[in-house]
Amino acid sequence: MPLPFDDLEPVVLSVIVPAYNEIAVLELCHRRLRGVMEGIGLPYELLYVDDGSHDGSGEALMALASQDRHVRTIRLSRNFGKEAAITAGLDHARGEAVILIDADLQDPPELIPDMLAAWRSTGADVIAMRRRHRSGESWFKRGCAHLFYRLLSRLSEFPIPEDTGDFRLLSRRVVDAIKRLPERSRYMKGLFAWVGFPTHEILYDREPRAAGHSKWGFFGLVRLALEGVTSFSAAPLRWVTGLGLVTAAAGAAFGLFIVLRTLQGHPAPSGYPSSMAMMTFLGGIQLLSVGLLGEYVGRIYVETKQRPRYLVRDMGETAGRPASRRE
Ligand code: UDP
């Protein structure tokens, strides 16, 4: 079956831009991206993925696609989250090199030529952009991100680079490799690391958002962090086993101690407060462990359902067809 974009003009570079309620920055974003891409002079496509926005971003992007032949817009049927939006972009990108970039201009498009130059000169398959600086983000978010990246790289069996976001260039073979990964829960940074391939890092300063506000609330980030940890490491399960062993051993030792003391003629200590403390402590640990286990079981449950990772509402790409074949 021919793919819907079979008859589009071939491209070398694809830029994937996930956008969720980004109407405030879209125009500026497009202008800057376009300027940079025109300057490079290779055939390119700008692949905007509208992740179920409800502020008119989707309509604006569809309009762009009908005006600018370099623009293709994929509209998802609802908000599936950034990871799914990127997946949709990767599935539809056609370039030999694919660049992922945020719509909010925190990742400056002006760095794309440097990424390309590095791709050509080093021959690496992945050019990962590492943040030197995160301006415009609260110290709390920076602190949490710092801790999270370090924790994750300790836990997982293969290195997941720290302070590296989704801003990166991927060669065609990496994109194809990622497309073969079947999982539903997609912690992208982990998947990028898992597929491996020679990677070159470039340091950059992350800018504050050009306009609008971050789509990640505190709980969204906690969810992403949990997803990252549970998709890439079973170490927390081992910790819980270890914790269980240690508390059981401590309990047994304490019991033995009391028996010995009673045998020596000391009256049994009256211990309402201490038993209450022990009970709540152990109860807490048990609930925590069950919750953690549930987290992994839930992950299995989601995977077994085998639902699609996103649904496409419509695609805007008519302007990209050669004139003879336009409907
Ligand atoms: N985004 C998305 N779907 C979502 C949330 C975010 O496609 O459900 C996009 C968003 O439009 C932006 C990028 O992901 O282009 C990064 O989001 P944001 O700037 O809110 O995250 P932050 O930079 O604060 O981590």
Ligand code: MG
């Ligand atoms: Mg941002």
